[in-house]
Amino acid sequence: MIPINYYIALSAILFTIGALGVLVRRNPLIIFMSIELMLNAANLAIVAFTRVYQILEGQIFVFFVMTVAAAEVAVGLALIVAIFRTKHSINIDEMNNLKG
Amino acid sequence: MTFFYLAPWIVFFPVIGLLVNIIFGGRFSEKVIGMAASLASGLAFVVSVLLAYSLTQHPEAVRWTIGEWIHIGTLQLDWTFRVDTLSTTMMLVVSGVGTLIHIYAIGYMREDVRFKNDLKRFRRFFVFLNLFIAAMMILVGGDSYLMLFVGWEGVGLCSFLLIGFWYEMDTLGRPSWANSNAAKKAMIANRIGDFGFLIASFLMFWAFHSLQFDQVFQQAPAIAASNPGLITAITLFLLLGVTGKSAQIPLFVWLPDAMAGPTPVSALIHAATMVTAGVYLVTRSAALYVTVPAAQFIVAMVGALTALFAATIAVGQYDIKKVLAYSTISQLGFMVAGVGMGAFAAGMFHLITHAFFKGLLFLSAGSVILGMERGHHHLAHHSPLSPHPRPLSQGERGEGAREDAGHREEAFDPGDMRNMGGLRKTMPVTFWVYLTGALALAGVFPFAGFWSKDEILANAFSGGFSAVYWLLTIAAFFTAFYMGRQIWMVFFGKPRHEAAAKAEESPKVITIPLMVLAALSVVGGALNLPGVETLTKWLEHTVEFIEPGEFVMSVALTSTALALIAIFISWLLYGREPLKAGEADPLKKMFGPIFTGMERKWFVDEGYKALFIDRYVDITRFTADVIDWKFWHDWFHEKVIAGAYNWLSNVMLNRYADQRGIDAFFNGLGEWTKNAAAGLRRFQNGFVRSYALFVLIGVVAILGYLLLK
């Protein structure tokens, strides 16, 4: 059996990649995908723990996370579409009307 | 039958007088105002006489409390009057001479306010004069050092008010700050002295736990035995007060300038009464002074040096009142030297005779000045005195100031002896009384001054104060000389100015007080004739350390001889060949720079200005403008504190940083360090990614802390 630490390490790496992705990308869609990566890194960890501890609670949590992520996607995409309609661009670096 | 219960009335009468004049004076005529004020002063004199009479029945001191003042813990001060032979003597002098001067002032001020064109100020003058009498009575009548101090400062205030009486002009009536400056100078010099007085009273309180005379004096010997330094300190701080009030070195400079006040003021305050308060103070504190001979010596030396120093300056003056002013300083030096040596009776004696003859001289000088003014007006307007000076219309008043400054440029100085001459003929009464006063001052037998001055000299001679003796003797020589010079210059020879030629004798209201004072100046010596010692015995009841002065014939002869020689020399220089208009003083021709030194008061004023006054102004300006305002107020609070907040706030908002950075940040790890500082500063720039970066930095920092801790 693969030791639990490997899963944790993998999830940590995925999480980090996701977090850095948020920082470096300018397209909100990709940023959004990076965030999904972070959530899924967490899911991976939870599932791994659940498997090791043999309890179901965690798996329920994973479902919740997935559901909520879907809801977030819906809202996020709607926002992005709305912005694209007004600005004809979705480059987030062009979105700095508000600052100071 | 005793009248001690009347004691408070020596203050109440003048106060009532001034209140009456303040409240109703607006409706009174000048005569009524003057009468009311004189009456108030006169009643105070009557009370003083009654008190003196009572003391003959009951010579021990009587204390009369009228109210509580300051009671805190052991500090127990009351408004208590003290009637004893010393205070009563002072009361008699103050109210007696004061009343005469009040009467004189009715005539004098009537003309003075007309020359200076402000009739309203007549009333104000008498209010101030009454106030002065009241304050002086508190000074001499108080039963504690602090009550004495109330009067002490009160008379200082009156001095300020009266020197600055014509506050908007100089002595010649030109618009100027001069008179008000003189007033301020007097008050501040006095305050410096008062500082000494205050410190002395603190020392005294914490040493004796009282400021009441009897309690202090009772404990004095015991304390002096255990801690003589303390008593020395007290007496020397008191001396500082004395130098301020009695115009001794180093604080004498205010007194000559004080002549800016109307002449009755010069006579009353700056010759006869107020300035002698220092002498009174030392006499009153005799019990302290006698325990510390070192302090006594210092007091005597200060007095003696002042006496000589001022006498030399008097020689070089041209202003009739300035001569008398320096003479006053000099004579005060005699008194201070006298009481300093422990010759309290002699000092007090000279104080009394000096009040007579110096009051007389000042008032006569005032009469001379008025005469000169009358002469001048006669010339200018061809009508001696318009009873109602032309009132200024509204439009003129503003221009007046500047116009005056213009056309009064060559203003006539009625007090300048170089404008006088030959007044003996136009003002005979004044001449005779002036001569009496001058002889008394010069110490010519048998005038009052001879007896009192000789008693001081004799004490110095036999008391082992030889330095003091010689200083005073030389001063006495100068005294006779400058008085001689003055008499010759003013009354003899030919008028050097047309005003002098047209001068007129003063009215009776002025001359009668002069005659009374002249009489006193002649017979005043009888108060304490050698061998009889009336005054000494009288004071003995109060000042237990008093010793009857001895009459030393050699001293008397020496001083008389010197006086006569001095008068003779003055005749040689000024009488034989009277000065002509515009001619330089013969002494100037002979001694050049030395005379200039005397004329310019040995540059003491200039020295004080350069050393102290200008420095004080510089320091305050620097403190106020640079330290307090520029540095502390503007720089520290505005720039440093407020500026730092605004700066921080802007830096955090990246207002100052350039906008490139965020991409460079990720161009490579090598760039990271380079741009770290810049990157960290670009905080609130509107970019989602940099916001996220911050979140991440926060996470890294927290995790780093948790892992590395």
Place this chain on the structure above:
Amino acid sequence: MEFILQPLTLMTFFPLLGVLVLLFIPGDKKNALRWTALIASLITFLISIWVLTMFNASNPDLQLVAKYNWITVAGWNIQYYLGIDGLSILLVLLTTFLSPISILSTWTAVEERVKEFLLFFLLLEVGMTGVFLAQDLFLFYIFWEFTLVPMYFLIGIWGGPRRIYAALKFFLYTMAGSILMLLAILWLGIYQGTFSVPDLIAKGGIDPHTQLWLFIAFAAAFAIKVPMWPLHSWLPDAHVEAPTAGSVILAGVLLKMGTYGFLRFNLTLFPQAAVQAAPVIAVLAVIGIIYGAAVSYAQADIKKLVAYSSVSHLGFVMLGLFALNPQGIQGGILQMINHGLSTGALFLLVGMIYEQTHTREFKVYGGLWKVTPIFGTIFLIVSLSSMGLPGLNGFVGEFTILLGAFGSTVLNSPWYAGFAALGVIMAAVYILYMFQKMFMGPEGSIVEEVRKHGHALRDLNWREIVTIVPLLIFIFWIGLYPAPFFHLMAPSVDKLTAAFQAAALAMR
């Protein structure tokens, strides 16, 4: 009802009734507004006289106590606790006395937004009275901070050209100190279990080290308010920009809140720390005396001169309080009153002339005594009182303070009083300078300037005389017969100093 009718409560909050009435008077009925405010403050003054008649001067403890539980839940022990004793009664009377006078002084000086002005003024009176009466630290702090608000508006709305800056500075400065005090108050509340001052005194037992920290925190608030050198930088700004009535109250009462704070809290709550800190405070006080006097002299603006003179005068008060002996403390308390009267009167007078001339530069003044003799004479009397002429009030205070400081066993050195006495000379220098430059000498250019605008410079009118004469009465009264004033405070001060002897003994 008992709560409302309690004399101290009534006195404190009576002006609020005035506020209520004012709210219902239309803003353009200016005289109605003024009369309302004046009457409200006068009645408050009458109530304070009533309080005085009930006050038992021989009792050193708090009297006429109003004490109700206020917040006593959740571990809090906060009371509505008012009381009066010898330390505060004079200051309370000063407050209620100066308020109507200040309102009277605004009669013609304030024409803009009269209603708001009077509202703020009455609110300020509530705050000030409360500060002097509160015996619970929480309550005290509320009153203390609350006084900032109306004063801030008084300066900021009705002040001079730089009023906003001055108001802000005033607010921030005073707040800066008081927030530190807040922490100390909290500390006491938590670790001593009560906010009530008498209980805290009774409890005592704070170790000297902690006492010192608490002392410093309290002192921070009070020292800024006093203001002690070098924390005085807000004062000239506030005074120069404040309207006349604001300056009068600021100098007359608000600054006293600082010195009173030292007296009421620093001295009673932390006696050992007070003994330890006394030399430091005394040094600052002496520097303040001399510095204030020196800086005053170099001012070109009359109001600024008077403002800086406060630094000097309050230096005397502080020196007296920290002499920690009866003479010093009683002198200090009396000097607080004196300063309120004299400096208040000076500000009033400066305001009266400013109303006509609209300038306070010395250089345009001169010779006014001839033009306005009554004004000149009153100004002279007040100036002399300010410089401590014997026979007037200032002297009694200064003398007793210096005397106390000179022989203080805590300060243990005559040098403090020695240097402070130099301030007496320096006071004469700047006061006489002020009087001379305004009233003596040749007629200043302002006289002509005013005439050009149509009216000649007038002397004081009846309203102005009525405003100022009550102050003059007290100036003479305290100068000649201060005994009643000393009697009011003596028992309380004796009780206080007895505590110091105990503290000083404990230190050895």
Place this chain on the structure above:
Amino acid sequence: MPPLNFSIILPLLVLTVWACLLLLVDLFVKNKGITALLAALGLAISLGITLSQVGATGTSFNNMVVLDGFSTFVNALLLVSGLFGIALAYGYVKRMGIERGEYYTLLLFSVVGMMLMAQAADLIIVFLALEMLSIPLYVLAAFARPNVNSEEAGLKYFLLGAFSTGFVVYGIALVFGATRTTSLAGIVSAANAASSGTSSLLLLTIGSALILVGLGFKVAAVPFHMWTPDVYQGAPSAVTAFMAAGAKIAGFAALLRVFSLAFPSLASDITPIIAVISALTMIVGNIIAIAQTNIKRLLAYSSIAHAGYILMAFVPYGQKGVVATSVAAGLFYLVSYALTNFGAWAVVIALEKAEGNPSTGSGQRGLEIADYAGIGRKHPALAAAMTVFMFSLTGIPPTLGFVGKFYLFRAAIAGQFYLLAVIGVLTSLISAYYYLRVVVTMYMREGEPETTSEPWLNLTWGLAAVLTVIVSLVPAPLFDWASQAVLKLF
């Protein structure tokens, strides 16, 4: 399995059902004002139920939700906030031309999320509640579309919110890994069992720290605060007002409950972090606020700063003797903050004008501090109210803000965090500087301000101002309630 006790979440349930129904009803309602009133009615009913539950306790759903004094207190506060939010929006959305029925439904759903947050006894519920309150807020922030600022605000809030959610989820994962449970009660027993130095303790610590980050984001604590000013500025003011109060209350409710219940054993590690965050938040928020000229941004930074103050209550969470008082202080402060906040935003709304170009978002007027000049003269009551709010935010008596700070600093001192208390008072001083600037502008500068007078708006600021003063003078009942609320917690 115990039977489900629905009464535990009755207010929540009612509100959810009501919101769903409202969504339908709204389709048939022309006058959106009626929708608003209905939404308010829903909140009021829920509030009634909540208040009837005062004193009641219990758990349900397998110990995943809890009803106790704490949750009742917070729920009541949240419901009142919802009511205020509707009162502010009522006229505002009309005026701004963004009146749509969903507004109120979204608001109700957000309130539901917040209330769930207060009742959560399990990390899963915390996560769900977090999302439930956030997602409607993302939409509300962008509600003024096609106003570009509003959209930008919405997207920023959304992206960063989701980003921070990632941390929370990951944190929960780690905590779960360390303790084998997500229940708060279970975590605390597991954590006590975990011996120090083991890897599971490390996981627990890191996990809790990540949760802290996520919640810190919600309450706008430095350095997770950067979104706040932009979002507050861009979002419609009525939304901002609600968000500023509601999200902060919910975030703190979760923080207080999660950390004081689940992680007291980690106090030695977490306390310094919270202390530093608290200090940084107070300092940064207050200092940056100095430079603001826009009132919405100013209030945004002020809200950041206040997060710092509330965090202060939270610092001594591991100290047994102190934690109850300090949490009570936090609750009390939340009340005072919410009240003042709504009042201040009501004034902002009263001055805001719809003019300007919606597509660029520029030209909106009435939002610069300079626009407040002259209110003191023209609208004395409004200016007086705003003054009260500014003083309350500064902490000047007699306002609720002062009493709240007094209580908070007491907690810090009782916990012996003297330095933090000093930073707290010093930053309060700094804050006076910019709050007073608003007052200065209102009273001491001349101007011709235009304001809108709407009954509900006026009621909001009027009521808030009066309560801010009155409650500060009679705070005992509220003190009592707050301290009762935390009694059962520990």
